[in-house]
Amino acid sequence: MYRSLVTLLGVLTLTSLAIAAPAPWYRYQSLATGRFICSQVDPGPHYMKFSGPWTNAGCRP
Template sequence: MRSRPLLAALLLLACGWSAAAIAAPAPWYWWQSADSERRVCAQHSPAPNWQRVSGPFRNAACKP
């Protein structure tokens, strides 16, 4: 009966490792303000009035 908690702990640990293995960082996009010509490279919209103009990119430089 002692092996059940150990087995449960190992199973939980294995599930955690598998989830971490498939995790990926969020992509980066060029965003442009609807009010001006200002552009910014970000993972999420800086404000509600910003529109995504290109991407996705893998890094914060927004270069392929």
């Protein structure tokens, strides 16, 4: 019983890793200064999404 549970958990973990993908990058512009940043997460209400999604941290093709 214990061995089959551990095996099932291992298979489920490996399956979830196989379908995982990196998060996309977006270029955001500051509403206060006009500067641009490249981020995978929304930096907050003082930024607007400018372009994306990108596949790299430089927000370039």
